[in-house]
Structure formats: C-alpha cells, structure tokens
Amino acid sequence: MLRVEKRIDASKWMNYVIPIASLFMALIGGAALLGTQGISPLDAYCRIIKAAFGGSYEFSETIVKATPIAISSFAVMLCFSMLIWNIGVEGQAFMGALAAVAAVRYCHSDNQFYMLCTAAAFAIMAGGLWAMIAGFLRSKWNVNEIISTLMLNYIAIRILEYFVYGPWRDPSSLGFPITTRFPPSARLPQLFGSRVHVGIILAVFLAFAAWYILSKTRLGYEIRVIGENPKAARYSGMSYMKNVLVVMFISGAIGGLTGMTEVTGLHGRLQASFAAKYGYTAIIVAWLSHLQPFVILLASVLFGALLVGGEALQIELGLTLSTVEILQGLVLFFVLGGDFFRNYRLKFTWRTDK
C-alpha cells in the first residue's frame, strides 16, 4: 500500500534532483502530447535542441529570447520573495516601453549614451510608478495585488495600443500599428554581430544585484523576514507599507527596463505585440528557479530555447503555437508538482492487517 508522509527535513540534493527529474517527466508528458499529433517526440526534441543550441546563430537567438525573460524574472522574484504576488510585470514592461518611446520622441538627442540613459530613466519611472499603484492599494487598503496588477496589465496594454494605433503611428507604416523607426542614437548596442543586445549584460548584472540585495542588505533582510513571516516582521517593527512600496517600485522599474531594452535593443520601434507575454513567462521562470538569482539565468536560457525550438517546430513540423505553449505549461505543471516531493515522500508498505 502507498502512503504519503511529511518529510521532516528536505535534504540539499533534493533541490537539484527534483527539478531535473520534473523536467524529465515534463518531456515524457510532452512526448505523449506530440504523439497524438503524429509526430515523433524524439525527432521533435532533437529539432528543439538543434534550433536552440545547434550553432552560434541559433544560440544567439536563444539568448535574444532569454534576455527579456531573465530581466522580468528578477522583477517577479523580488516581489515573490516578500510574498507580494506581482503578476503585472507584463504591464510594467509595456509602460516602460511606452516611456522609452516618449523619451525618444520628446527628449531626442544625438548622443547615444545620453539618449539611452534618458530612455532608461523614463522606463524606470514609468514601470516603477505603475507597479506602485498596486503596491499602494495593497499596503493602504489591503487590496489583493494579484487582481490589481493583473487588471493594470489590461489597462497598460490598452494605453499602449492607443498610442501605437493613434497619435504615435508611423504615417508611412501602411496602417500597421507601429511607431516610427528609432534614430541610431536610441538603439541599444548589439553584441557579437548578432541580435543579442546589451540587455543580456543588464540581466547578468541584475542576477548579482538581486543576490547582493537579498543576502547582504538590510532591505533584503526585511524582504526575507516579511516573506517568511509577516507577523514576526510587524513584531520587529518593520514597516510593511514602506517595504511594499519600495519593492514594488524596484520590481516595476526592472519590468520597465524589460520593455525599454526590448524596443531599443531588438525592435528599434514600438509595436503593439512586442513583449510576447514575457511578463507571464517570467512568473514561471522565477518559480521554477525557487527564486534563486543565478538559477533564474539558467532557467531563462531554457525557456528561450523552448521558444526558439517551438518556433522551429511550428515552421518545420507545422505544429500550432498552442501545442508549443502546452509544452511549456507541462514544464511548469511538473515542476510545481515535483515540489510536493520536497516536502513529502511516498512510502510503500505491506498491508499488515487482514
């Protein structure tokens, strides 16, 4: 007979074995899914790996996709560490992108460094303040931030669409909802002669910054205490309101930078659907990484690879986008499910009663 028992202490190696085993299980689940589509799973997985890691161009495309995922994952991670469920990184990225375009339009400069710093500052303020709305509602009136950040996403999307379809539309775009191409001074430098842009450096920097803030600073200590035990935080006199506002601002600012780096680094203009739901993918990545900054970098590359590989499957095998999304969903499902085994174990015993 099978029994579920609570583990008294989860051993260290479980932290590594379980995610990998979960990933493996997800691949098996995905194989079943692919099988129903009449596709050989092994062939499909080989194609994913080849498309994502098969050469320097392929790998650079994976990194291009991984960059915004990683940056926005740090935004998610900071909030989640404090048990603030910021689902709104997507909207904060939209506001950041919009602000970056505003900077290019209204504070134009031919000095690239100056121009990019202005755009980044605009994006930080826009994303940060946008997130602080939910933070304020949460700390002042205890409004559930899951709902408010999610709703703010829809508002942000509509605001962005208003500008892209309306006043900021490129007159020569033949009706496409895109803005005018940015001048060269407003483009983030690209690296290695590929589409990989400076955003990847920001992502790596953020990993170190997040690690440093959480483990070394007073703010990080407060975030961890509030995240683990809000009652103890109140008892020790930590201000919940102040911390929620600060963390939401930082998180939103990072979200804003996701948008800014995407439009200035990759697209060179703003289009309505520039973000490809990175803000939501980031939630999966942050959770999958157990909020560990350096694991987030790895997981982002993995998800970048899934995206690039997924595109290859769509083109080469004619799979639908939704099938690819189901594959991603399976990864999350199994990883979260696998978490159960960190805290519980199954025990097989013989029936002793007749």
Added chain:
Amino acid sequence: MPLVEMKRITKRFSGVVANSNVDFSVEYGEVHALLGENGAGKSTLMNILYGLYHPDSGEIYIDGVKRVFRSPSDAILSGVGMVHQHFMLVETQTVWENMILGMKMPFVLPKKQIIKKIAELSEKYNLKVNPLSNVWQLSIGEQQRAAVLQMLYRNAKVLILDEPTAVLTPQESKELFVTIRNMTALGHSVIFISHKMNEVMNETDRVTVLRKGETAGTVNTKSPDTSQELLSEMMMGRKVSFDINKPKRDLGKVVFDVNSICASNDRGGAALKNISFRIRKSEIFGVAGVAGNGQLELCEAIYGLRVAVSGYVKINEKDLTNASARALMDCGVHYIPADRRSTGMVTALDVKSNSILTDYWIPPISSGNSINWKEAGNQAKSIIEQFNVSTPSVNTAVKNLSGGNLQKLMLGRELSNSPEVLIVMHPTWGLDVSATRYIRERIISASETGTAVLLISEDIEELLALSDRLAIIFKGEFMGIIADPKSMPIEKIGLMMAGTHISEVL
C-alpha cells in the same frame, strides 16, 4: 484484558527516534495519565493511537483485537477519540453541525435527530452545550465540552485529552474532572496528557511516564509510594527541586507607567477597559487570567501593534502611547510574545538571522545599508553561549530547534539588549521542567539587574513564584491588583479569574 494495549511501538522521524519500544495499556473505566517532558514522545504515541501517525513497528490492540489505523476515522470506528489542545472544531459553524463533521450523512441533514442525540449525550454525561450556538460564540470551556461531545457522538470508548486544563480556570477544571469521573463510571476510559503534577496525582488512577521516547514506568497514583518527587524523577531521571529562589530586591523608581488603556479586539468589541498599572525598576508585575481575556491585546496595545483608543503608556516619563514597536525597542522596551514560532521568530530562517531580528537596524549589526553578517554571527554565538541554547550551528534553521531552545534563544536575544522593560507572555508554555526552571531564573536575574518585568501567564504557580505584585484580568478589566500574591489563597485568585472583583473577595 485491557481496553487499549500498545505493544513495542517504535516511531522514527528521519532518523530521530520519537518512540522506542513503548508499551502502554489502558484498563476499562480508568483515568490514565501520560506524563513526560516535552519531546518525550507523548504526543507522538497518542497521535499513533489516534491514527494520525503510523508506527514503524509495534502493534495496537483494542478490546483484544489487533488494529491498524490508517487515519483518525479508522481509530474512531474502533472507539478511540481524541480532543486536541486546539480543538478540531469549525468555528463558524454551529455545535450540531460540528458533531457530524466528516461522518457519513444523508443528503438532507437530519438536524432534529442530531440535536436530540446531542441532548441525550449532554444529559447522560452532564456536558452542557447549546447545540444551536455557533462555536466561535462559546467560551473555551464550552468549546472543550463540544469537542468531548463530538467524540462521544462517535461512540468513543476511550478518550484522549491533550493537556485539557491548560486553557481552563480552576473552576472549569474542577467541572472537567467531574465529567471525566462521570464518563469512567459509565465504562469509558480516559487518557490524560498533562504537565501538571498535582492534577496527575489527584485526578488519575494510573500514570505512565515517558522519558526520551521510552517507557520509564507505569505506577498507581493512589499507591502510598507514589509522590510528585518520584514522578519528576521518573520524567527526568534525576531529582529536581520545585521551589525557585527569588532574592529580595530593592525596587527603584517607576519605569513603566500604563494608565487607563482602552483598546478594541479584532472584531471591534472592547478588549481592554481602563487598564492601569505602574511597574518599578527591578519589579516583576504579574498578570493572571484565563486565556482570551485581553492578555494578548494588552501586550499589543502597549507595544504599538494595536491602537490604544484612550489612556497613555509612559517609559521613564516619556510618552510612548501608540508609538511604533521600533520606537519602543529604541527606548528599551522588549517583548517576548507567547507564540514564539509564529510571532517571535522566523522559523524558516537560521539562528543567526533570528538573533538579530530586534536589533538589525542598530550598529554594529547594521552598517550603512548593509547587514554585518560577521557581527551577527558573533552576536548569535554569544547568545547561544550565555543562554545555553543547544543548536548544531548558527546556520541551523530555527524550525529545527526544540521549543525550549527556541525560547532560550528569544529570551537571550531580548535580554542581551539589557532592556528597561521586558514584556513577557507565557514564557514557559509547553516547555519541559528544566527549560522552565532556566527561563524563570533568567527572568529573575534580569529583574535583579534593574529590568522592570511585565509577566503575563496562565500558569498560577509561575506567577506566584515570580511576581512581586499580581493583577488579575477578566474580560479586559483588572479585577484587582494583589500586593502580596503569595499570601492570597489560590481559591480567591480563582474567583477573581472567574470575574469577581477583589473587593468582594477579601
């Protein structure tokens, strides 16, 4: 043939042995006490009998028939019922709805039949509860009666009571023991987990003592050889003295001045009504009362965690009414909350992180915007050393410490700041005898060095042993302040705890 027989029960939790070859049996119609220090394995043994845990080896016989319980519902079907310390009742539902929790019932609940059966059981066992009341409206004593009824409703033959008197007034405890006698007279058996020696001696037939997961022995409480000293020796393997030495101290000026504090509870009702007291330097001021009479609200209102709607709080003549917890700490007021695991500590974090919880913003722990973790480690080590905290290292998660070590760590953390005022609530709740003794001694020695102590407890023995003066709180009001608690007969204190004013008692 005994009613319950547990043979050679062994249970390990990832290597730690909680029960090792424990034998335990209960006869028909007896009250059997289970005694032991914290961590001796009492709860584990009873949770095995109630089907919550599964033994690694060993057998359980009920009425001579071997049983294997996979869940509490299996245990109840065999006639084993348990009333936990925190009752397993749904507070928002009525008593009659709670009676049938988890039982197989027709689609439309037979309310009339259920209420009739409750009335019969109430009559038979003298357990008065209104079946139509909501559980949250009941007093703790009534809730306990409902929880006992819940088990009797399921035809429990043997009833396990986990520290049932911890939450009751002396009068309510007396009623409970009458009920227990009623039940044994009707053929039920009762297993009684307790820390209180006098109850074990007076109210039970036999007692089994557990020590470090093993049976230390079973004795008849009525036999002339059995004494409290013998039992504590069995519990700890050595003799301990119960009296605690409290040297005479010179009380100084008034340090802590609380005047006419009023505050509301979480539901908006009045929790505190005009509470006033003054504590002098080196004085220990006790507050006695049954749980839930405003003790927690008092601490919170003083400590900036709850709004005081009127009155003032002064420390050394500085007005700190409704000041933040941090402002109070900065003025030397430190608070040791009752629920050490959920308020006083962040159990998921390590000893080092927890030892700086109430001074991490003060140099040298804080340097600039950062935390000096090396200094934090030193601070943790010095607390561990000075307060005999047993922990593998400063990097061990606090959740792995025992209750006693956790309490020592917290006490050490607050006392190492040599506070002007120490507010301490239920400091020895759930601790074993040696940890209890240690904590009490440290509180006394803190008062000797000049700390004014506000001691809030439900343990009358503790309050009498430590307090210079003793206030009794009932429904948010002081029933009076006793200037010399030791000379006051305990029955009179009991009356005050039940709501009689001191002027009517004297």
